[in-house]
Amino acid sequence: MTMKGLYNSFMYAARAHAKWEIETSFNIIKNRKQLLILFIMALPLLIPAMAHAADFIGGKSAFGPSFFSPTTFYGSIAVGVVAGLITGCIGAGGGFVITPALMSLGVKGILAVGTDMFHIFAKAIMGTTLHKKMGNVHAGLAIAFLIGSGLGVTGGGMINRALFNYNPVMSDLLISSVYVILLGFLGFFALSEYIGMRKKSPKGGDAHGGPDEMTALGAKLQSINLAPMIKFDEHVVPGGRRISGIFVAICGSVTGFLASILGVGGGFVTFPMFVYGLGISTGTTVGTDILQIIFTAGYGSIAQYAIYGYVFYTLAMGMLLGSLFGIQVGAITTKVVPGTQIKAFYALAILAGFVNRLFALPEKLAQMNYITLVPSTAAIITKIGVWLFFGLVSIFAFWIIGTFIANIPKLRAESGYDVEDTKGGVSQ
Template structure:
């Protein structure tokens, strides 16, 4: 029984990691498109932020301890410190995404919550940041050719429904108690980051000993075969290029899976790829080839509907912070990707595991204080604050060290590469 549990945990962790890697690749390619072809659009998107900083510098003001909810400030109100901080947060996430090849979005919501932004507004802002990146990077991506259209349609039908339920739940919990809302979002992060962190740490230890490279397995499980065998109509055919005649499945499992992914994504403020991969590949028996395209497509619709219809219109998106995060992440993901040419893979894996576990520690340390404020736990206020501060320090110190290490590695090695290029015979001849 214990062996089966460990095996199942390993499988889930492996496929969740594959999901965040696929989203990282998408973010990197979107960033290249935006920075390479849409500089004017990026400037226009950042213009309100620049104006907001100017207004703040001209008119001194003070902010409350927490930001979010019905008393949220207008999007143009942002201090220069907040704007610079949001760029730094986005830069950290981008560096992690580009260097590790796995989505660094898991640091965004915890980071915003740690600096005093309410959990629900952190989620809405993070979702809007993903949506802005998607539409600015051209939504119809060339790899959407991998998508089985009808599979994607039914999946999105479920995801939009799930988003509605998840966001409604988030708003309802916030209406009952802002502290309980923060605790609820933190608890979800604790579970997800706990699984990802444990797997990534174990994976790093295993690979550092064996020096082997693991690849994601293609698998059609017994459960997937059983699910595909359910004779319910209408049905969708897929993977015709992989299996002779293709496979088929009823639309209802697709809708249910979309519902689950959409609900969790809207609660956490993420893209949802870490769930799409394990459920599609192991639960539905879909190839990773088709899964990648479907996941890219669902991110666009899920984050768009979630950020605009479920969070923005209720005042839960902090646009100025969002654009600062977008700017930082666009630059960070490109720098991070370049660093991979100079840094050992084992070092990158180690830091990846540490940053995920740092996010886990950050959120689990926030629970005692938020649950106490919500009336579900009795912890001394001073003790709760100390535990929360420990989580914040661990999180920001580890993520900052990782970010600085990446930047140092980039500038040192980029300089050496440039010097070698200039001293090469070809360069001298020119």
């Protein structure tokens, strides 16, 4: 598979996850029971005494203490808003910026990872629309994948905790380095895609879909008869296809490991491995991916981070509240924002995270004595990365919110028109 194909598969997975997250957020907002649950979960933010009682699953007195201040908490809400705006407006993964943003606010890397995973899980259990996807979830593939994912999440969590206990700086260095590679890859390809869109109109077809035919690697792996064999995709090809559960579990372990290291759902690697590597249809892949995200985030955040004190509960709730608002505004604003501008801001948001973690590396490397650098110089480089990051994402956020406010009359008119159409039986 080419680098462009790998990028497209990442983006397809990000869009599938974003679609589920948007549905989940709207489900929470529209359901009074879910809003009541959200209010109860947010009580530690509203009642200071309860905030201190929440320290047993994170907070400023956790086993992995992180500097806490009102700025950090309000910053977590802002981070949630920005991530929600990216998800809602762009329809792609805004979660990539959460861990780098929290680390920039002074939260240690391992706490940022655990908190991000807990925030994903909290949103999932409150407003999950998984039942809508269950028709695409294959039980055999899901079981094999989740077994592997559980092993991967456990391994990633153990490594993160071991590194943090050995040297917190080494833990931050590992997390930052992986983010530099991932965000650099996604950001520069997103930027090149935007430039390509400006030069010429895209031709027909979905550039972010999977391959029309099974890849050579997928055909090769499916030809290997290694028990247990799983039959799937009967709705795609007559007689279905077969793949060894061992290969599926291996894919699950890779996904779980990366998710546990980075603090994300892990869906961005599930799609390329399933579709390009194992030859599984995109529909089956998306359904299974949504299921694994809930499991991975839940098991990882609780069993690998929360019980060890590496979940910052108050920040997780701040991000949840912020993201619900951001997703609503972002999703509505797409009706009045040109697609090319959305592409541009997505590329900038991802590259902002890349620059942020890249500029943090010199200070981490100097603290580990891998390079020689004056502490004051290293601190200045880190601060430049922080200011560049928050400056770029703030421009994006203010632009989207400003566009939304400026177009409220137009959006209201369109909403009223849609309602009339629905009453008349035009809309489905």
